[in-house]
Amino acid sequence: MSGTTALQTSARGFLARYEGLRERLPGDAGLRAQAAEVFRTSGLPTIRREEWKYTNLRPLAETSFYEPLTSLAEGQSLLGRLPLVEAPRLVLLDGRFRDDLSWLPAGLQIESFAEQPDFGSLARPEQEPLVALNTMLAEDGVTLSVPAGQDAGLVQLISLGTETPGRAVAFHPRHIVRLGDGARLVLLEMSVGEGTYLHNPVMELHIGQGAVLTHVRLQQEAPEAFHLATLYATIAERGVYDSFGLHLGGRLARSEVHAHLAGLHGATHLNAAQLLGGSQHADFTTEVFHDAACCASRQTVKNVLMGRSRGVFQGKIQVARGAQKTDGYQMNQALLLSPEAEIDSKPQLEIYADDVKCSHGATVGELDATQLFYLRSRGVPEAEARGILVRAFLMEALDTVSDDRARSVLDQAVEGWWERQVA
Numbered sequence: 001m002s003g004t005t006a007l008q009t010s011a012r013g014f015l016a017r018y019e020g021l022r023e024r025l026p027g028d029a030g031l032r033a034q035a036a037e038v039f040r041t042s043g044l045p046t047i048r049r050e051e052w053k054y055t056n057l058r059p060l061a062e063t064s065f066y067e068p069l070t071s072l073a074e075g076q077s078l079l080g081r082l083p084l085v086e087a088p089r090l091v092l093l094d095g096r097f098r099d100d101l102s103w104l105p106a107g108l109q110i111e112s113f114a115e116q117p118d119f120g121s122l123a124r125p126e127q128e129p130l131v132a133l134n135t136m137l138a139e140d141g142v143t144l145s146v147p148a149g150q151d152a153g154l155v156q157l158i159s160l161g162t163e164t165p166g167r168a169v170a171f172h173p174r175h176i177v178r179l180g181d182g183a184r185l186v187l188l189e190m191s192v193g194e195g196t197y198l199h200n201p202v203m204e205l206h207i208g209q210g211a212v213l214t215h216v217r218l219q220q221e222a223p224e225a226f227h228l229a230t231l232y233a234t235i236a237e238r239g240v241y242d243s244f245g246l247h248l249g250g251r252l253a254r255s256e257v258h259a260h261l262a263g264l265h266g267a268t269h270l271n272a273a274q275l276l277g278g279s280q281h282a283d284f285t286t287e288v289f290h291d292a293a294c295c296a297s298r299q300t301v302k303n304v305l306m307g308r309s310r311g312v313f314q315g316k317i318q319v320a321r322g323a324q325k326t327d328g329y330q331m332n333q334a335l336l337l338s339p340e341a342e343i344d345s346k347p348q349l350e351i352y353a354d355d356v357k358c359s360h361g362a363t364v365g366e367l368d369a370t371q372l373f374y375l376r377s378r379g380v381p382e383a384e385a386r387g388i389l390v391r392a393f394l395m396e397a398l399d400t401v402s403d404d405r406a407r408s409v410l411d412q413a414v415e416g417w418w419e420r421q422v423a
Helices: 003-021 029-042 072-079 129-137 369-377 382-398 404-422
Strands: 089-093 109-112 142-146 151-161 168-171 174-179 184-193 197-199 202-207 212-220 226-235 240-247 252-261 267-276 281-290 296-305 310-319 326-336 342-351 356-365
Touching: 003 029, 003 129, 029 129, 072 089, 072 151, 089 142, 129 202, 129 226, 142 151, 142 184, 151 197, 174 184, 174 212, 184 197, 184 404, 202 212, 202 240, 212 252, 212 404, 226 240, 226 267, 240 252, 240 281, 240 404, 252 267, 267 281, 267 310, 267 382, 267 404, 281 296, 281 326, 296 310, 296 342, 296 382, 310 326, 310 356, 326 342, 326 382, 342 356, 369 382, 382 404
Parallel strands: 089 151, 142 174, 151 184, 168 197, 174 202, 184 212, 197 226, 202 226, 212 240, 226 252, 240 267, 252 281, 267 296, 281 310, 296 326, 310 342, 326 356
Antiparallel strands: 109 142
């Protein structure tokens, strides 16, 4: 079966599931029907689409997915694999909110999509096939609202994925986070699982005037899982969206971010690290829209690639005509630890204003032989020496995470990843 035929067949499978569930799905049936029509026309994206030319979804299309079947015991076991953080948590098991596994934060408004369906206002199912897929099949998710002026501290959003033997599952959670003017929140988002499954979340972030959202994501899906996430963020005047994503898991993963700087003096930081081994494929794609003057955006993306893994970074900064005094920066760096590893980098600048400061860069290299020789000559074993240099390479990106508890989670994940590679 050709790649295109496999994608078409897979799309028909998702549409058949929608037809079987449509009478039971919560929320706006008309919006779902429109999304289904878009998906019926477009199907799963192919490498013929410019924004998908580096990421082939054929492995996903060759897998049959079914309705999740889960139990409490499975959720508790998976939850125990994550670092223990003493903070409120919102837990979803196979895309469904589980109150019994969660620890609800006090003073915040929490709603499940299943009970109070809210598709938000930022998503673009007419343009993004995977968002259309989510819109037609979303069954649950979380809406989190922080009142104006409140510091909500750290809240965890945890996704657990499971597999019944011989039965891969697919789930499409829908999340919304809203920060009122002057509010603050540290959102620690983590995903982990076992077996083969598809996790296709869509998240909207609304950041009010002077509000600050620190968003740390740890993607640690099962080795045979598929993770395809789309995020939309709108940042009001003097608002800040400060994000960092650490991508370790999954057979095939893509994290797509669309950030919109809508008010004066807003800022967004879209930093990330991708650590890949074996035949993993991970894609970090971003779009930053500067629609207001005097805004700043920063992106530093690090990649460490081993085996036959492939990393992708696509970053676009678009500056509107009236967005004078824009300050935009992108840097993508890759460390190739195998001759068979591959990195694809496509930074883009689209500028319609004349008083801006925008730049981008990319570097690709191996471990520094001189530094490695120095450590070996001091009696450091080769595997340990390589680990020291890899962690030093990642330090610049990890140092952008200001919250100590979130940073500790990332440090543990990096350490665990490296130990698995050299075991």
